[in-house]
Amino acid sequence: DGQIYLQSNLFASGFRPAVDVGISVSRVGSAAQIKAMKQVAGKMKLELAQFRDLEAFAQLGTELDPATQAQLDRGNRIVQMLKQPVSSPYPVEEQVVEIFAVTRGYMDKIPVARVQEYGKFLLTTIKEKYSEVLDAIRKEKKISDEEKLGEVLSQVAEEFLRKH
Incomplete structure (x- = not known):
């Protein structure tokens, strides 16, 4: 559960997946770590x-x-x-x-x-x-x-x- 925000500038610079870690959130991530x-x-x-x-x-x-x-x-x-x-x-x-x-x-x-x-x-x-x-x-x-x-x-x- 959460939102993943992608950034086109990250994708264009070759960073994939182009996830903006500053604004993306997940309630599942920490439970799975x-x-x-x-x-x-x-x-x-x-x-x-x-x-x-x-x-x-x-x-x-x-x-x-x-x-x-x-x-x-x-x-x-x-x-x-x-x-x-x-x-x-x-x-x-x-x-x-x-x-x-x-x-x-x-x-x-x-x-x-x-x-x-x-x-x-x-x-x-x-x-x-x-x-x-x-x-x-x-x-x-x-x-x-x-x-x-x-x-x-x-x-x-x-x-x-x-x-x-």
Whole structure:
């Protein structure tokens, strides 16, 4: 139950489905989500809505202060992180880790153009070296240790930046 609002400008820019997360509502969505997704989705929805507003403002050609530019960059990282190959769904625990990483600033040092490459590196590294993180989210259906997850994400980002 709810309303989904589509935006033609999002569709034209290649963002599909072109759902305007700022004004679309659903009473079913949160009931169908595990707690871990609820923990990260609200912040992502808010940041995406703010990003869309700032993006429209930034197109006016006005010089932006560093905080606004950082918010735009994070919004662009979120958009890039959300892109995935057609017919290749990710397990929910991997989605949660990526959304947590991008909305909590653990991808802020990753250049926007390399976010998708980093996303693959992040998930591969976590599966190989920190599988207990994904296992815990899968089993508990929540992020029970945000501090530990943050430490892992910091280490993976540093490793990526050193290697690339």
